[in-house]
Amino acid sequence: MTQPVLSVRNLQVEFVTRRGILRAIDGVSFDIAPGEVLGVVGESGAGKSLTGTAIIGLIDPPGRIAGGEVLLQGKRIDNLDKESLRKIRGKRIGMIFQDPLTSLNPLFKVSEQLVETIQTHSDMNGSQARQRAIDLLTEVGIPAPEKRIDGYPHEFSGGMRQRVVIALALAAEPELIIADEPTTALDVSVQAQIITLLKKLCRERGTAVMLVTHDMGVIAETADRVAVMYAGRIAEIGPVREVVQHARHPYAKGLMGAIPTLESASERLVQIPGSMPRLTAIPAGCAFNPRCGEVFARCHAERPLPIRVGQSEVACWLYDKGKEAAA
Amino acid sequence: MKTTSMSAPEMNASSKIILPTSEAFVTVRELKKQFDVSKPWLERTIERAPKQFLKAVDGVTFDIRKGETFALVGESGSGKSTVARMVVGLLPVSGGEVMVDGISMTATADSAAREKLRRRIQMIFQDPYASLNPRWRVSDIIAEPIKAFNLLSSPKDITDRVGELLTLVGLSPLDGVKYPHQFSGGQRQRVAIARALASDAEFIVCDEPTSALDVSVQAQILNLMRDLQDKMGLTYLFISHNLAVVRHMASTIGVMYLGRLAEVSPAKEMFRAPRHPYTRMLLDAVPDLGMTGRARTPVQGEIPSPINPPSGCTFHPRCPLVNDRCRAENPLPIAGVACHAVEEGRIGEMQSRIRA
Numbered sequence: 001m002t003q004p005v006l007s008v009r010n011l012q013v014e015f016v017t018r019r020g021i022l023r024a025i026d027g028v029s030f031d032i033a034p035g036e037v038l039g040v041v042g043e044s045g046a047g048k049s050l051t052g053t054a055i056i057g058l059i060d061p062p063g064r065i066a067g068g069e070v071l072l073q074g075k076r077i078d079n080l081d082k083e084s085l086r087k088i089r090g091k092r093i094g095m096i097f098q099d100p101l102t103s104l105n106p107l108f109k110v111s112e113q114l115v116e117t118i119q120t121h122s123d124m125n126g127s128q129a130r131q132r133a134i135d136l137l138t139e140v141g142i143p144a145p146e147k148r149i150d151g152y153p154h155e156f157s158g159g160m161r162q163r164v165v166i167a168l169a170l171a172a173e174p175e176l177i178i179a180d181e182p183t184t185a186l187d188v189s190v191q192a193q194i195i196t197l198l199k200k201l202c203r204e205r206g207t208a209v210m211l212v213t214h215d216m217g218v219i220a221e222t223a224d225r226v227a228v229m230y231a232g233r234i235a236e237i238g239p240v241r242e243v244v245q246h247a248r249h250p251y252a253k254g255l256m257g258a259i260p261t262l263e264s265a266s267e268r269l270v271q272i273p274g275s276m277p278r279l280t281a282i283p284a285g286c287a288f289n290p291r292c293g294e295v296f297a298r299c300h301a302e303r304p305l306p307i308r309v310g311q312s313e314v315a316c317w318l319y320d321k322g323k324e325a326a327a
Numbered sequence: 328m329k330t331t332s333m334s335a336p337e338m339n340a341s342s343k344i345i346l347p348t349s350e351a352f353v354t355v356r357e358l359k360k361q362f363d364v365s366k367p368w369l370e371r372t373i374e375r376a377p378k379q380f381l382k383a384v385d386g387v388t389f390d391i392r393k394g395e396t397f398a399l400v401g402e403s404g405s406g407k408s409t410v411a412r413m414v415v416g417l418l419p420v421s422g423g424e425v426m427v428d429g430i431s432m433t434a435t436a437d438s439a440a441r442e443k444l445r446r447r448i449q450m451i452f453q454d455p456y457a458s459l460n461p462r463w464r465v466s467d468i469i470a471e472p473i474k475a476f477n478l479l480s481s482p483k484d485i486t487d488r489v490g491e492l493l494t495l496v497g498l499s500p501l502d503g504v505k506y507p508h509q510f511s512g513g514q515r516q517r518v519a520i521a522r523a524l525a526s527d528a529e530f531i532v533c534d535e536p537t538s539a540l541d542v543s544v545q546a547q548i549l550n551l552m553r554d555l556q557d558k559m560g561l562t563y564l565f566i567s568h569n570l571a572v573v574r575h576m577a578s579t580i581g582v583m584y585l586g587r588l589a590e591v592s593p594a595k596e597m598f599r600a601p602r603h604p605y606t607r608m609l610l611d612a613v614p615d616l617g618m619t620g621r622a623r624t625p626v627q628g629e630i631p632s633p634i635n636p637p638s639g640c641t642f643h644p645r646c647p648l649v650n651d652r653c654r655a656e657n658p659l660p661i662a663g664v665a666c667h668a669v670e671e672g673r674i675g676e677m678q679s680r681i682r683a
Contacts, residue, residue, distance in 0.1 A: 159629050189608060195614065222614075257546075258542045262570060262613060268550055268553075269546035269549060269575065271546045272547075275514075275543075
């Protein structure tokens, strides 16, 4: 098996507050292979964006990485100093954020921003970098890039702006792209264009992608594997078909049933009672136990660890029957 | 007693009068909204520039029957929220008419009748963080319509009614003493629904009521809205950009594009056999759970600026079936679809990916 581009091992992120230490990410582990798209889904506050932020080392105090390892091509990057991390960001890990207007500087022309990024990560001269910028814009599907490149971000529409952001992320040919809700601010017709583009570019270059989103539809179409997060932990991780069509974890099951789809106009949507716990009040044992319909004694006492079921890994005691029988 | 004294022809006459109102509870005719987006007067005079108008809504016509959910879908900038605001009277109309239960909301004549009607129309907004006053207790928020319309007078009756409403939307009467910030997004939206129901509203305009919520909470709110509709016979005008949500909620759907209705069809029909090319494009663009690994051919282009809309059919620059007539002439709705290609039979049956 080839070496994964990114390995996250038992990652823990904490926030130190007056009310004590809040653990926002608790023991998250996953790998992303070259050319693979890993979707990370979950509701607000599940810790999906924070996982991405932790990987690129952009967590601000009072937050801190409290444990675990982040490995890029087998080398640890979570313990590097600020300066070496800064060199990795942009060069080896590209980033795409939700709102394309806030991730571009409104005071600089698109050309200046692209050329700056390209020159930071390579030793091209001005005109070479500009030509490269134009090539990148052509690649992300911006019509008449020679003209548009000298425009300011506000002169671009939302979809076009997100294309510029993708061009920026790809500028240094990174090995990994972390895309945090890249299409959430866009309309469906534009969203479809952006997803197709991102997928095509990554396939061509063999770039690994960590796609963070709350939209299961986007994941179902784009990702190869998917991780479902709940309260800072991974509830289920597996191939996208398995998780979408045969979710095993009760939370993942509920989440899939709660999504209204075009396929079936069922009478009622599956409804998970309650809402996600606050970080100050994560229950003991399995974090999902107060909302779970299949809860039993062990769920309150012990925290479930990922158990291999089929091609997926599920953190749920329901699937630990073999062990129980053996004990 | 009255019926016995009534002769047969009289009964016929009265049922004839009632019939149209029960047929269409809400009637929207040729609704228009223009916004003045001209430059300041001095600049305009110096540059000799004419006044500039943005046609946000340009001749929208539809009916909603009692107890039905009519959904407006479209991309941002299509004018769906502007229609919603004009229907409830939050925005003055530039042209056209809105009638609710036979009373005109737009004509100046029957203002007394309109005042009575106001109580029966309520709105639920997208962002439950912004639509509830953060300094009021939830019980005061829900009691406000009751007091404003003088529905109940004694404080005890009002408290009882608020408790009843809180229970109805799945909260506890004890939650009334809390402030909005003590609730999650889904619970706040429940409070907003309770407030809408406080004045015994019959017609509720919902502007993206679940767009700010997580999917599991969205399911709770959508289920609640449907239960309330079944229980109380509510009529909804439901605005959303999410076609899957609309499929779940609506009985009739209107697809908006650049201030005009491209297609109005019963929900089942639209998802089984979408007729307008724009509807087909939208349906094809929605990422869906069953679509793992599907190859798609995304439609190029984006919604154009409404300040300077394309000539003829406003969808023509993005339409695969465009011809010269589309570029020149604005199509009028025929059997719910405003499209020259459909009218001329130039469009084939779409092999819908949805099994109906």
